[in-house]
Amino acid sequence: MPKSKFKSYLINLAAAACVYLVFYLIFSNGLVSRTFIDLFTLCCIFSIAAVSLNLSTGLLGELNLGHAGFMSVGAYTSALITLSADSPGNIPILFVSLIAGGLMAALSGIVVGIPAFRLRGDYLAITTLAFGEIVKVIMRSMKITGGGQPLTGISLDTTYTMGYWVLIITIIVIYTLIRSSHGRAILSIREDDIASEACGVAVTRYKLIAFSLSAFFAGVAGGLYAHYQGVLEPSFFDYNQSINFMVMVVLGGIGSLTGSVISAFFLTLLPELLRGLAAYRTLIYSAVLILLMLYRPEGLLGQKELSQRVIGNLFRRVKREESPPSSGVGGSSVTPQENIPVSGSAERKADSDLRERTGTSSGTPEEPLERKWKGRR
Amino acid sequence: MALLEVNNLTLRFGGLIAVNDVSFTVEDGSITGMIGQNGAGKTTIFNLLTHVYQPNSGTVILDGEIMKGKKPHQAVARGLTRTFQNIRLFRNMPVIDNVKVGFIYQGKYSVPAGVFRLPSYWREEKSIHEKAMELLQVFDLDPYADYYAGNLPYGQQRQLEICRALATNPRVLLLDEPAAGMNPSETEALMERIDAVRERFSIAILLIEHDMKLVMGICDKIVVLNYGCVIAEGIPENIKKNKEVIDAYLGCEV
Numbered sequence: 001m002p003k004s005k006f007k008s009y010l011i012n013l014a015a016a017a018c019v020y021l022v023f024y025l026i027f028s029n030g031l032v033s034r035t036f037i038d039l040f041t042l043c044c045i046f047s048i049a050a051v052s053l054n055l056s057t058g059l060l061g062e063l064n065l066g067h068a069g070f071m072s073v074g075a076y077t078s079a080l081i082t083l084s085a086d087s088p089g090n091i092p093i094l095f096v097s098l099i100a101g102g103l104m105a106a107l108s109g110i111v112v113g114i115p116a117f118r119l120r121g122d123y124l125a126i127t128t129l130a131f132g133e134i135v136k137v138i139m140r141s142m143k144i145t146g147g148g149q150p151l152t153g154i155s156l157d158t159t160y161t162m163g164y165w166v167l168i169i170t171i172i173v174i175y176t177l178i179r180s181s182h183g184r185a186i187l188s189i190r191e192d193d194i195a196s197e198a199c200g201v202a203v204t205r206y207k208l209i210a211f212s213l214s215a216f217f218a219g220v221a222g223g224l225y226a227h228y229q230g231v232l233e234p235s236f237f238d239y240n241q242s243i244n245f246m247v248m249v250v251l252g253g254i255g256s257l258t259g260s261v262i263s264a265f266f267l268t269l270l271p272e273l274l275r276g277l278a279a280y281r282t283l284i285y286s287a288v289l290i291l292l293m294l295y296r297p298e299g300l301l302g303q304k305e306l307s308q309r310v311i312g313n314l315f316r317r318v319k320r321e322e323s324p325p326s327s328g329v330g331g332s333s334v335t336p337q338e339n340i341p342v343s344g345s346a347e348r349k350a351d352s353d354l355r356e357r358t359g360t361s362s363g364t365p366e367e368p369l370e371r372k373w374k375g376r377r
Numbered sequence: 378m379a380l381l382e383v384n385n386l387t388l389r390f391g392g393l394i395a396v397n398d399v400s401f402t403v404e405d406g407s408i409t410g411m412i413g414q415n416g417a418g419k420t421t422i423f424n425l426l427t428h429v430y431q432p433n434s435g436t437v438i439l440d441g442e443i444m445k446g447k448k449p450h451q452a453v454a455r456g457l458t459r460t461f462q463n464i465r466l467f468r469n470m471p472v473i474d475n476v477k478v479g480f481i482y483q484g485k486y487s488v489p490a491g492v493f494r495l496p497s498y499w500r501e502e503k504s505i506h507e508k509a510m511e512l513l514q515v516f517d518l519d520p521y522a523d524y525y526a527g528n529l530p531y532g533q534q535r536q537l538e539i540c541r542a543l544a545t546n547p548r549v550l551l552l553d554e555p556a557a558g559m560n561p562s563e564t565e566a567l568m569e570r571i572d573a574v575r576e577r578f579s580i581a582i583l584l585i586e587h588d589m590k591l592v593m594g595i596c597d598k599i600v601v602l603n604y605g606c607v608i609a610e611g612i613p614e615n616i617k618k619n620k621e622v623i624d625a626y627l628g629c630e631v
Contacts, residue, residue: 002499173492180491180498181481181505184470188478191467198427198461199479200453200545209488303469 012307016168020161027160037160038228039272044163045224047264048170050248051257052217055174057246058255059183060210061190066112066128067218067245069135072237073108074101074219076145079154079226088155098166098223105219106212108135117207120193132242139234151232158228166224170217171257175305177213186210251292253299258306263299378441380405380581381457381549386425386435395421397605399435403549403598408575408582410592410613413602414626419585420462422602423551427452427459440548454482456548460538462557462585468527472518475526475537476509479544483508509544515577516540516570532563536570543578550574552584556591564588568595589627593617601626 027037049071056064078094078101085093108131116127139145146152177183185206188196197203226232248267252259270288274281292300304310379402388396396418403409411419424430426437428446437444439455446452458479467475483505486497513519516536521529526537535555542550555571556564568591575582586592592599592613599616601609603625609616616622 176492176494177488180488181477181486181501182488182491184474184478185481187470187474188467191469192465195461195465195467196478197449198453198459198465199541200450200458200482201478202448202450204448 008309020164023160023164039269041158041160041163041228043265043268044160044167045158045221045228046245046248046268047261048163048167048221048224049218049245050252050260050264051167051170051174052214052221053245054249054252054255054257054260055177055217056211056214057249058253058260059174059178059190060186060207060214062207062211063122063125064128064211064214065125065239065242065246066130066132066135067214068237068239068241069128069132070105070109070215070218071222071225071241072132072135072139072234074098074105074222075226075232075237076139076151076222077101077104077219078223079151079232080144082155082157082227083151083153089157091157094157094227098220101223101226102216102219105222106216109212109215110208113208113211117204117211129239129242132237132239136234136238145234146232152230154226154230154232156227156230158224163224163228166220167261170220171261174213174217174257182206182209247289251289251299253301253303255303256299256301256305259299259301259304262301262306379403380440381583382438383422383426384436384438386422386437387433388421388425388430389433395605396425396432399602399605399607401600401607401610403581403583405581406575406579407597408571408584408595410596410599411583411585411602412587412589412592412599412626417602418605419602420553421605423459423553423585426457426551453545453547456546457551458542458545458547458549459551460542460553460555462553464531464534464538466526466534466538466541468525470526471523472526472529472537473506473509473513473522475541476512476544477505479541480505480508482545512540512544515543515574532559535559535567539571539574543574547580549581549583552582552586554585554587556586556588561590564591567591571595 023040026032027040049067053064053067056062056067078097081097081100082088082090082093085097087093112127112131113124116124140148178187185196185201186209188199188201189203189206193203222237244267248264249260251267252261252263270285271281274284277284296302381403383399383401386396386399387394399418399422401409411422413419421430425432426444427449428444428451429449431447439457442455444452444455444457446455452458467478470478486495486501489495490497510519510522513522516539518529518533518537518540521533526534529537535558539550539552539555542552552571556567559567571582571584572595574580584592584596596613598611599609599613600607601616601619601622608625609619609622611619617627
């Protein structure tokens with residue numbers, strides 16, 4: 001392992017631990033109410049679902065409208081295991097049940113995926129949409145899952161610590177997968193599946209890998225949800241919930257894992273924060289969504305990740321702006337460095353887009369290329 | 378024996394016979410050109426060679442082995458890689474990653490090894506990176522390794538596509554109109570580069586092209602198609618003089 005990589009892994013892990021420590025101090029000292037702690041847990045669970053949906057939709061590029069269905073499979077599997085074990089508070093059993101729930105969801109993902117991936121285009125969206133509804137009906141009709149009645153008596157074992165660290169593990173696994181040769185294959189399928197196949201990528205196989213991994217984490221999120229809520233109702237995991245996750249992914253930036261986390265927190269907290277406004281709640285919620293899509297159509301973070309490198313760049317930039325008197329008046333020039341996420345509006349991006357297009361068509365390749373954005377590496 | 382042998386290949390789309398009893402050979406280390414009018418079936422033959430379509434009859438034999446397969450990636454694994462007439466790059470991926478995708482058959486490590494960053498990941502990634510940079514250097518694309526592929530100028534995008542195809546370590550490289558949309562000087566540079574690639578990687582190249590200067594200039598052999606049939610096959614000098622080819626495609630000027 002190269003030293004620089006090792007260092008950056010350590011820094012990222014330390015950052016995750018620091019964030020956890022902050023929340024731990026806040027929560028354990030009773031600075032916020034119990035409701036808020038529960039809300040944080042829910043945010044983490046939804047983040048896991050959103051990040052895993054991002055793998056199949058944002059990174060693999062297949063529209064998945066039945067993500068809540070996979071969550072449902074995981075939730076019921078996990079709940080039934082802990083119910084039959086009948087040992088509330090037993091963490092190892094809970095973990096086994098979470099993984100079993102994830103595997104069950106992954107299995108159903110493979111079952112849905114094998115026929116659907118033989119087709120091209122939007123068929124997967126329709127298939128997964130149907131899958132979500134079928135799961136709902138099955139959970140309603142089977143005796144073991146309550147048979148029309150909610151499944152009750154699940155021990156409330158999911159803590160915010162667990163939610164947070166499972167979320168971190170999810171992000172790490174998906175991130176490292178994407179930054180490997182298998183991940184490049186997955187991304188290339190999103191970009192152009194025909195070219196990808198022509199490069200020797202076994203497209204169906206990689207689609208199944210990504211899709212089942214996405215379903216696996218949805219199942220884990222479902223298991224966490226079951227032990228967070230204590231009661232499972234099939235109707236919770238319906239079409240609306242799937243769309244809700246999809247909104248989180250689109251809002252956070254399709255292909256950005258950290259973006260999904262931010263928007264999952266935002267969209268879960270927003271309705272709660274607006275609770276006082278009662279009637280206007282849904283109005284503001286939808287207005288915020290529309291405004292965000294208008295002014296940041298690529299999502300909050302676009303395709304970028306909020307990593308230690310990006311934050312480092314941001315600091316360096318702030319420093320640079322502070323020290324010398326700036327040369328340009330009011331940001332009139334577009335430099336590649338300005339394309340760090342968080343800053344930069346859609347218009348500015350469009351402007352630089354235009355410059356690039358005109359730059360490339362002028363026929364002198366060397367000079368205008370200098371102005372082009374650098375890739376992530 | 379020829380490296381690539383195409384025997385009596387036929388493909389029908391309903392009543393239309395797109396490729397009709399086509400046979401030709403590609404010798405090892407040679408450049409073979411394929412010319413013909415639009416709709417003559419040139420790209421369809423490429424699609425047949427790379428398993429995008431299944432032929433109704435006929436066989437493709439690569440190095441003595443009959444090419445059987447249902448998926449394009451299986452053709453790549455055997456050593457037949459193609460580029461596309463309309464550029465198909467992974468536009469939102471860095472240039473170097475475009476090339477690295479082509480290395481999927483070499484430098485293998487398992488999915489868990491990639492996720493958990495096991496030693497095989499670091500070893501293979503390092504060698505993939507070095508090999509990808511080496512390939513980019515051949516095409517003078519190494520200064521742009523970190524740029525998004527979609528941001529490269531047109532000519533370089535074309536070169537990157539060839540570069541990516543070479544990453545799959547092909548034995549026969551199929552180029553579908555590599556000079557399309559290029560100006561004469563760019564075409565000339567491309568000609569030289571294709572020739573250099575053939576020598577450096579010691580591979581056979583089969584190319585479709587409408588630019589007669591390029592085709593006549595670098596091809597060792599030319600196959601002429603008309604309405605799905607091979608009407609002539611031979612060295613450029615003979616093709617230029619062939620009456621049937623002049624009537625069907627070249628016109629009287631050449």
